[in-house]
Amino acid sequence: DVVMTQSPDSLAVSLGERATINCKSSQSLLSRSNNKNYLAWFQQKPGQPPKMLILWASSRQSGVPDRFSGSGSGTDFTLTISSLQAEDVAVYYCQQYYGVPVAFGQGTRLEV
Amino acid sequence: EVHLVESGGGLVQPGGSLTLSCAASGFIFNDYYMTWVRQAPGKGLEWVANIKQDGSAKYYVDSVKGRFTISRDNAKNSVHLQMNNLRAEDSAIYYCARNFETDYWGRGTLVTVSS
Numbered sequence: 001d002v003v004m005t006q007s008p009d010s011l012a013v014s015l016g017e018r019a020t021i022n023c024k025s026s027q028s029l030l031s032r033s034n035n036k037n038y039l040a041w042f043q044q045k046p047g048q049p050p051k052m053l054i055l056w057a058s059s060r061q062s063g064v065p066d067r068f069s070g071s072g073s074g075t076d077f078t079l080t081i082s083s084l085q086a087e088d089v090a091v092y093y094c095q096q097y098y099g100v101p102v103a104f105g106q107g108t109r110l111e112v
Numbered sequence: 113e114v115h116l117v118e119s120g121g122g123l124v125q126p127g128g129s130l131t132l133s134c135a136a137s138g139f140i141f142n143d144y145y146m147t148w149v150r151q152a153p154g155k156g157l158e159w160v161a162n163i164k165q166d167g168s169a170k171y172y173v174d175s176v177k178g179r180f181t182i183s184r185d186n187a188k189n190s191v192h193l194q195m196n197n198l199r200a201e202d203s204a205i206y207y208c209a210r211n212f213e214t215d216y217w218g219r220g221t222l223v224t225v226s227s
Contacts, residue, residue, distance in 0.1 A: 040213050042157075049207055049217035050157065061215070093157055097213040100171040102147070102159040 002027045002096050006105035013110065019081040021108045023094035028074045029057075031098070038098035041070055041079045044107075045090045054079065086112065114138040114216040116208045121221030124198055132193040132221060134208030141189040142166070145212040148182060148193050150204035151220075158204070162212060163191065176202075198225045 003026040013019040029038045037057035042050040052061050054070035057077055067082045081088055089112055094105040120132040134146070147162040161172045161182040170182050181194040191208060205220040 038213075042214075044157075049219055050214075051217070052213075052215050055213055055215065095157075095214070100162070101173050102162070102212070102214075104157040104159065107156045 001101055002029075002098065002103050004094055004096055004103050004105040006092075006094060006108050008108060009106070010109040010111065013081075013084045013112065015086060015112060016083050019084050019088070019110055021079045021092050021094075021110070023072075023077045023079070023105050025075045025077075025096050027098075029077075029096050029098045030074050037073050037077070038096055039070075039072070039077050040095045040097060041068075042093045042095060042104075043088075043090045044093065050093065081110075084110075084112070114210060116210065116216060116218030118206060118208045118218045118221040121206065121223045123224045123226065125227050126199060126225055128198050128225070129194070129196045130198065130223060131195065132206055132208075132223070134191045134218060136189045136191070136208075136210070139210065142186040144210050146182075146184060146191040147209045147212070147214050148191075149207045149209055149214060149217075150202075150223075151207070152201075152204040155204075160206070161193065195223070198223075200225050 005024045007022045039057040041054040044050040053064050058070045069080050071078050091107045093107050115137045117135045124130050148160040163170045163182045179197045184191045203225045207220045208218045210216045
């Protein structure tokens, strides 16, 4: 089974500053057949369900602000928030959907 | 607009059973895998099970194999999770999500397993 490990577990960033969250998978998530990485990022605010921000490692979902960006390939991935806003305070999860069991990272709590 | 509404949660004793349901709307239901994900209080996300568009393939996390059964009714745009022999560690909010990669989520239904 693929294991997803995020770092750090928690992160405090000032408003307007950059936030970076890392995610490492125990196996490559890059498909040779379509050259896509089966990696998604989610944001979860208190009392709400998770919201998908990015899929295929770097494709923003419709309506997601462009301050959110995803990068990486293979086993190492990064979610970057270029200029932190107050509404970005949340827990962030990476997810591999390369195969079953689908797996999430343990989450990174982002605070101001 | 994609809309997913879970129901069926509640308090159940250890060893008991519960069936969760998810009503879907706003998309062509039988074009998508459907997934259940759970979240224990204050904890992270755990993928539970998913089911292929036509129901021909079903996958489960090891901890629920043999106890949980996922099913779908494409005529009624719904997906279900039958949970048997429930344990305290099954207590969580159970979310229904669209697609293999869980691109849209419902608000969840709370399952509490306790005597």
